[in-house]
Amino acid sequence: MDFSAARSTFGPPGRPTLLFVHGIRLGRAIWEPHAAHLTERYRVVTLDLPGHGSLVKTRFTQEHVDALFDETLATLDAPPLIVGYSLGGFVTMRYVAEHLHCAAGLLLTGCTVDFDGWKWWPYGTGVSLSQLIPDAVFNAIAQSTLHATLPHAVAATIERIPFDRDVLVQTSALARHTTRLSDAIAPYRGPVLFVNGEYDFPFRVDERIFLHRLPQARLHVMRGTDHGAPLVRPQEFAGIVDAFAKSVFPTSTNGG
Numbered sequence: 001m002d003f004s005a006a007r008s009t010f011g012p013p014g015r016p017t018l019l020f021v022h023g024i025r026l027g028r029a030i031w032e033p034h035a036a037h038l039t040e041r042y043r044v045v046t047l048d049l050p051g052h053g054s055l056v057k058t059r060f061t062q063e064h065v066d067a068l069f070d071e072t073l074a075t076l077d078a079p080p081l082i083v084g085y086s087l088g089g090f091v092t093m094r095y096v097a098e099h100l101h102c103a104a105g106l107l108l109t110g111c112t113v114d115f116d117g118w119k120w121w122p123y124g125t126g127v128s129l130s131q132l133i134p135d136a137v138f139n140a141i142a143q144s145t146l147h148a149t150l151p152h153a154v155a156a157t158i159e160r161i162p163f164d165r166d167v168l169v170q171t172s173a174l175a176r177h178t179t180r181l182s183d184a185i186a187p188y189r190g191p192v193l194f195v196n197g198e199y200d201f202p203f204r205v206d207e208r209i210f211l212h213r214l215p216q217a218r219l220h221v222m223r224g225t226d227h228g229a230p231l232v233r234p235q236e237f238a239g240i241v242d243a244f245a246k247s248v249f250p251t252s253t254n255g256g
Helices: 028-038 062-074 087-098 117-130 135-149 152-159 166-176 207-213 234-248
Strands: 007-010 017-021 043-047 081-085 105-109 192-197 218-222
Touching: 007 028, 017 028, 017 087, 028 043, 028 152, 028 234, 043 062, 062 087, 081 087, 081 234, 087 105, 105 234, 117 166, 135 152, 192 207, 192 234, 218 234
Parallel strands: 017 043, 017 081, 081 105, 105 192, 192 218
Antiparallel strands: 007 043
8 A cells, every 4th residue: 555645745855754743633734834843854744544634435444544654654764753633642652563673763752541441431432422523513513623723724724634534433543442551652762752732631540550550651741731732733732842852862853
């Protein structure tokens, strides 16, 4: 399977690479404002996950996600710093747990929760109920929610991104029948930064567990924000990525 159409690249070759992986119902287009702030020092690569954007007709499965990562990483000269947001963070952890040397570092945002026990039920129940809603009603609810919680320009960008609703069912099933990601990612020894919105309570519930399992990890809390932190404050988030990347690539980020 050829995933070349699911990638965008910003900045010249020869610089350290930042690989951005989006969350559910999003796409690689959401990272364009971030890339604009980062290409002075880095090469930025962004992906569409299966079921999203250019891959809307590709079923969201672990096999397809793995193939996307395999192909993308094979095009790079060196392991990148991977920036994973929400679903992008979960799939990044799952992949890196099986390929421990594929990443120079990890910046993971909005994904410090293990969907074990009761923690799966709110998502699983919500997904089951959403399947009862006709597409037109579902899209109207999604549109109003986007515009109520995000800046207009960001919401408009997301509206234009094709999305397969079956991703909800597929991610729910994967979350229910998966190893605790805090355990799976524990063997990773590279630098890790968790970035969470201050009020992103559902996705911070296991924050301490992830920090304990990855003792080298640090935590940055974006004050006054929730799960949408990287989208609501793109410049601030890009600055956090930049600062962390300088520590991951200390001899390669002088702008040359």
